[in-house]
Amino acid sequence: MKPVVIYYSLSGNTKKIAEEIHKRIGGDIAEIKTVKPYEGTYNAIVDQGHKEVNSGYSPAIKPLGVDLKNYDTVILGTPVWWYTFAPAVKTFFEENDLSGKTVYPFATNGGWLGHTFEDIKKMCRSSDVKSGLNLHFSASNLRTKEKEIKNWISNIGG
16 A cells, blocks of 8 residues: 655645655645645744643645545654644644554654654554654755665665
8 A cells, every 4th residue: 555645834834745755655645735835034933832832733735635544654744833733733633544554754844853753653543654864954955865865765664
């Protein structure tokens, strides 16, 4: 069964990595999109995101366009928002059952990964969650070594 890459991206960094993974492993790809896009300055969005993470907010998301029943392997990408996954990814977990699936998480961040991968494991208790890939960016410049990314991708089973 082919894998699916599912990701949420605000600035485009997570999207760039998701597309690279998809290009290398094949399968399908789907983007998590909020019904109401985040708008405003970067700092305003960061402030809003901080409030949403702290309050446990789950924004409405659009349908993915893929049926997760068709996949055993899910590669899941999220930016780090206040040391965890983005609120849109929280909604994805609440609306989708990943039980019995193998999940390969990756997270993009400009500072600290925090407890993102631990939080993903908590949301995927009935899944086989593999070691995550921590991708460090400085603005839109990837700082993680290409070799580290290739090694992580090569461990993905299809």
